[in-house]
Amino acid sequence: MKYFFFSLLFTSIVYSQQTVIVTYDFHTSFSNNELKNEDAKKLFGNTVELANNQKFQLSYSENKASFKYIDQLGLDSDPQLLNISRMAFTSLDVYTNLEAKAQITVRNDGTLVESKITPLDWEITAESKNIGGYLCYKALFNENFIDSFGKNRSTKIVAWFAPSLPFSLGPKYFYGLPGLILEVTEYVNSHGNTFLANTIELRDKKENIKFPNGKTVTKEEYDKKFQYSDGAVLLAKKREETKGKE
Amino acid sequence: MKKLFFTAFAVVVFSSVAMANSTELKETTTLQNVIKVVEVENQATPCENAAIDYYEATGSNDPAFFTYLIAMCH
Numbered sequence: 001m002k003y004f005f006f007s008l009l010f011t012s013i014v015y016s017q018q019t020v021i022v023t024y025d026f027h028t029s030f031s032n033n034e035l036k037n038e039d040a041k042k043l044f045g046n047t048v049e050l051a052n053n054q055k056f057q058l059s060y061s062e063n064k065a066s067f068k069y070i071d072q073l074g075l076d077s078d079p080q081l082l083n084i085s086r087m088a089f090t091s092l093d094v095y096t097n098l099e100a101k102a103q104i105t106v107r108n109d110g111t112l113v114e115s116k117i118t119p120l121d122w123e124i125t126a127e128s129k130n131i132g133g134y135l136c137y138k139a140l141f142n143e144n145f146i147d148s149f150g151k152n153r154s155t156k157i158v159a160w161f162a163p164s165l166p167f168s169l170g171p172k173y174f175y176g177l178p179g180l181i182l183e184v185t186e187y188v189n190s191h192g193n194t195f196l197a198n199t200i201e202l203r204d205k206k207e208n209i210k211f212p213n214g215k216t217v218t219k220e221e222y223d224k225k226f227q228y229s230d231g232a233v234l235l236a237k238k239r240e241e242t243k244g245k246e
Numbered sequence: 247m248k249k250l251f252f253t254a255f256a257v258v259v260f261s262s263v264a265m266a267n268s269t270e271l272k273e274t275t276t277l278q279n280v281i282k283v284v285e286v287e288n289q290a291t292p293c294e295n296a297a298i299d300y301y302e303a304t305g306s307n308d309p310a311f312f313t314y315l316i317a318m319c320h
Contacts, residue, residue, distance in 0.1 A: 035303050039296035044303060080318065087311040088304040107310060147307045155305075188305035226309040234290055234298065234316065 019061040019203040020180065023070065024171055024195040026054050028089050043084070050077055051089040056195065058171060063098040064209040065169050067091065083108045089193055091172045095211050103173055106212055107222070114216035120176045122159075129160065131182040132197060136160035139177050156187040171195035293319035 028051055032044035055070040069086065086092055086108070093106040101117040120141055127138040143155045159170060161179035170181025172195070182197040290298065297315035306312070 030304070032303075035299055037296045037299040039293070040299040040303065043296070043300055083314065084311075087308060087314065088300075088306060108314065109310075145307055147305075153305075153307070189303075191305075223309050226313045234294060237290075 019207045020167055021201040022058045022197050023199045024056045025198050026090050026195055027052055028193045030191045047081055047085040047088055050081055051085040054090050059209055060167050060169055061207040061209055065096045066209050067094045067171055069093060094173055096175060104216060111222060112212055112214050112216040113219055113222045115219050122177055131160060134162040134164060134182060136162045136182055159184040291319060
């Protein structure tokens with residue numbers, strides 16, 4: 001037992017001096033079959049295809065991390081479609097500072113939106129599987145919220161983390177498990193959006209994770225900008241129609 | 247004299263009532279026209295309807311994203 005705890009402590013100390021770089025592939029089970037509007041169907045199909053070809057990189061060193069889209073040569077895409085696919089399915093760039101307990105998301109208009117990290121209510125299970133040679137355990141949590149149409153909704157998150165890689169981070173804003181998240185799926189409308197680790201690189205030396213410069217705003221301040229936009233008016237109208245039908 | 251005064255008074259009163267009614271009618275008509283214009287402006291265009299369908303299908307809860315989709319229609 002003493003040897004086990006010493007090994008765990010030694011591993012933690014060793015890894016705390018290191019940098020880890022992980023690339024993730026993305027896959028969504030969404031398809032455009034359920035849409036009736038032809039224009040929406042076409043856009044949906046194009047953005048799903050684009051999303052399924054996107055890659056992201058998680059870099060972590062000294063309690064700071066970045067999760068960024070990897071611009072791939074040869075992946076020719078309309079910037080608008082790319083923005084839509086990232087907002088709809090994959091992810092915007094996210095920077096995490098575990099010491100300051102803060103995360104910054106870089107919005108498509110360049111605004112830096114800062115939010116405080118609050119503990120995620122993970123349920124760790126005994127279920128395990130192997131990902132890339134690493135033993136991973138399953139963890140779950142439900143994210144409850146009220147959607148833009150005023151409905152109570154819940155997104156189920158399923159993550160697989162590797163205790164042998166003691167970095168409490170993962171793709172997007174997911175963190176707080178006792179190991180690096182190598183796979184995570186968000187279930188939205190019974191469809192799954194999954195990030196899966198493709199390559200994992202451990203480096204002995206510390207690296208400086210560069211955060212974006214500029215003034216940050218809170219999520220509440222940022223969302224308030226859109227409170228009286230054309231979109232908000234249409235959403236409000238749609239909300240009334242939905243309530244009327246119920 | 248009394249009859250003349252009474253007649254003049256009646257004419258004035260009658261005219262005031264007649265004008266008030268016609269003014270009220272005009273105001274009502276104008277207000278109705280304004281309401282009709284506002285209702286037409288709040289109808290979603292085909293492009294906006296497509297944006298709404300797309301947004302709803304993704305299950306997203308991001309008002310900035312929805313605004314981005316709608317802005318593509320303008």
